[in-house]
Each structure stands twice: as structure tokens, then as C-alpha cells.
Amino acid sequence: MKTNVIVKIPTPLHLVVPVVEWAEFPRLRPRKRQPGGMAVTEADLKRFWSKVKIKSQNQCWNWNGSTSPRGYGSVSLYGANLRAHRVSLYFSGTIIPEQHFACHHCDNPGCVNPHHLFVGTQKQNADDMKHKNRQCKGERTPSSRITTKIARAIKTAPKYDGYLRDLAAFYGISHGCVQHVRYGHTWRHI
Numbered sequence: 001m002k003t004n005v006i007v008k009i010p011t012p013l014h015l016v017v018p019v020v021e022w023a024e025f026p027r028l029r030p031r032k033r034q035p036g037g038m039a040v041t042e043a044d045l046k047r048f049w050s051k052v053k054i055k056s057q058n059q060c061w062n063w064n065g066s067t068s069p070r071g072y073g074s075v076s077l078y079g080a081n082l083r084a085h086r087v088s089l090y091f092s093g094t095i096i097p098e099q100h101f102a103c104h105h106c107d108n109p110g111c112v113n114p115h116h117l118f119v120g121t122q123k124q125n126a127d128d129m130k131h132k133n134r135q136c137k138g139e140r141t142p143s144s145r146i147t148t149k150i151a152r153a154i155k156t157a158p159k160y161d162g163y164l165r166d167l168a169a170f171y172g173i174s175h176g177c178v179q180h181v182r183y184g185h186t187w188r189h190i
């Protein structure tokens with residue numbers, strides 16, 4: 001039987017934590033699956049949230065653990081490598097139906113703030129990406145906001161806390177645009 005427990009951890013959220021249902025993470029099936037799911041323990045939550053830089057609701061909560069080449073947080077839980085933003089949404093009580101994705105409003109793949117995440121279909125996800133990408137494609141695209149020189153500078157800029165935001169402010173472009181360049185979603189050819 002599915003039980004919901006409310007675990008209070010030092011975050012602005014009171015997390016409603018259900019049992020982990022394996023169907024929630026279809027692509028990465030843990031080796032030791034228990035029928036009916038597995039209870040989320042307080043230790044799991046503490047470990048998860050200890051890797052998150054928790055800020056206010058409006059700000060991005062960046063994942064401090066390991067990340068995929070595209071900048072998505074990844075976490076090892078229940079014998080599987082799971083996407084951190086998806087786990088965050090799930091730990092916050094949002095069920096992601098089959099064939100749906102955990103998408104970012106904020107366009108920051110490393111963000112696991114559940115307030116910045118929404119459940120979308122593959123099409124919605126693709127449309128969202130297209131919409132966000134439209135303004136920072138390569139230089140030949142008429143609507144491009146940046147030049148090859150700037151893209152190269154963004155790619156090679158030294159990393160420090162808040163460097164993406166600083167780059168966005170410096171070049172007068174959106175934070176998402178900087179991230180797309182930095183993580184190779186756009187300007188992949190340079």
C-alpha cells in the first residue's frame with residue numbers, strides 16, 4: 001500500500017514523500033526492485049537535498065552533485081542513476097505520467113527547484129526548447145544575438161559560482177542562452 005509521509009528537512013518546502021514507484025523512472029530500472037515500490041527514507045532525502053544549493057522559491061537551486069554532459073544533475077539512488085530534477089519533482093509530490101518529462105521553466109538544466117519544474121509531453125518539451133533556442137542559434141541565423149567570438153568566449157570562460165549569470169549580464173543576453181552555448185545545445189560546431 002502506498003503511504004505518504006511528510007518529512008521536514010531544512011528547506012523552504014515541506015516535502016510530501018511517497019513511496020518510490022519504479023514506473024516513475026522507467027528508463028533506469030534499479031537492479032533490486034521491490035514489488036510495490038520502495039519507501040523513501042529520511043536519509044535518502046537528506047542525502048539528496050544536501051547536494052542542492054537551496055535558495056528562495058524564485059531562484060534556481062543548482063545541483064552540486066555530478067552532472068551529465070548537458071548539465072543535468074544526476075543522482076545515484078535505489079541502485080540506479082537518476083536525473084536529479086526528476087527526483088526533485090517526485091520527492092515534492094508530483095507524479096510524472098508515462099511518456100511525460102520533467103521540464104524546466106527556468107531553462108537551467110542544473111536547477112532542481114521544484115517550483116521551476118513542470119510535467120510536459122515530449123512535444124511540449126521540444127516546442128519549449130525550440131522557443132528558447134530561437135534567439136541563440138548560430139551566427140548565420142538572422143535572429144542570432146551573439147557572434148562566434150562571443151560564443152567561443154562563453155564556452156571557454158572560467159567557472160566560478162554565478163559565472164553564467166555574469167556572462168549573461170556582460171553580453172546582454174539571457175541566462176538560458178548562455179547555458180545553451182556553454183552546454184553545447186547551440187553553437188555545437190565551434
Ligand SMILES: [Zn+2]
Nearest residue numbers: 060106111116
Ligand atoms: Zn531554476
